[in-house]
Amino acid sequence: GQQLNQSPQSMFIQEGEDVSMNCTSSSIFNTWLWYKQDPGEGPVLLIALYKAGELTSNGRLTAQFGITRKDSFLNISASIPSDVGIYFCAGRVNVNRDDKIIFGKGTRLHILP
Amino acid sequence: GAVVSQHPSWVICKSGTSVKIECRSLDFQATTMFWYRQFPKQSLMLMATSNEGSKATYEQGVEKDKFLINHASLTLSTLTVTSAHPEDSSFYICSGLGQGKETQYFGPGTRLLVL
Numbered sequence: 001g002q003q004l005n006q007s008p009q010s011m012f013i014q015e016g017e018d019v020s021m022n023c024t025s026s027s028i029f030n031t032w033l034w035y036k037q038d039p040g041e042g043p044v045l046l047i048a049l050y051k052a053g054e055l056t057s058n059g060r061l062t063a064q065f066g067i068t069r070k071d072s073f074l075n076i077s078a079s080i081p082s083d084v085g086i087y088f089c090a091g092r093v094n095v096n097r098d099d100k101i102i103f104g105k106g107t108r109l110h111i112l113p
Numbered sequence: 114g115a116v117v118s119q120h121p122s123w124v125i126c127k128s129g130t131s132v133k134i135e136c137r138s139l140d141f142q143a144t145t146m147f148w149y150r151q152f153p154k155q156s157l158m159l160m161a162t163s164n165e166g167s168k169a170t171y172e173q174g175v176e177k178d179k180f181l182i183n184h185a186s187l188t189l190s191t192l193t194v195t196s197a198h199p200e201d202s203s204f205y206i207c208s209g210l211g212q213g214k215e216t217q218y219f220g221p222g223t224r225l226l227v228l
Contacts (some may be wrong), residue, residue, distance in 0.1 A: 031215050033216055035219070039205075040224070041222060042219035042220050043157070044219070045216060045218065048216050050215065086156075088156070090217070092125075092215060103156065103157055104156075106139045106157075
């Protein structure tokens with residue numbers, strides 16, 4: 001079945017550093033989504049990508065939908081303490097005529113004092 | 114973005130009792146809603162997919178008689194944890210599929226603690 005491989009699993013960075021994380025799959029996805037989950041909260045949609053090659057920014061966040069439609073990356077520039085959390089990628093795929101959204105296992109971002 | 118609410122935010126109950134969690138899409142109609150469970154420091158685990166007016170589809174390993182899902186309207190889905198036990202303690206999150214069916218919007222989650 002479709003699987004998303006999200007990496008890295010965890011990141012420890014200094015405040016002010018840039019962050020990059022990615023998701024890959026052997027399957028083709030129609031849409032890529034990036035979410036952030038703060039502790040004790042539900043995930044919040046950060047960026048949605050709908051076309052292969054699409055590059056979209058949301059403030060300090062930039063994400064791209066890979067040309068092959070099998071991968072996506074999320075970059076965070078100049079990280080700040082509130083960027084701490086778990087980042088999930090998700091891809092939408094059509095399975096047996098049903099749209100299904102599949103989630104990666106998340107990248108846990110820690111910012112060192 | 115679309116807003117999804119959950120009620121209650123927190124629930125503590127005794128073992129053997131049933132707990133109902135509500136999930137509402139506040140500003141959009143969600144023909145499809147999803148229920149996830151998340152254990153500490155772990156990823157989201159999809160429990161079931163519910164379509165308005167029909168029976169929910171449960172993921173492998175999720176007991177449908179224990180986790181009752183009702184999706185009676187386009188804006189409300191409920192999850193009832195029947196005869197809850199301490200191992201059911203978890204963070205339960207619902208999400209609604211947007212009308213374009215391209216993105217999912219999550220609720221804030223409900224933390225369940227079974228004593």
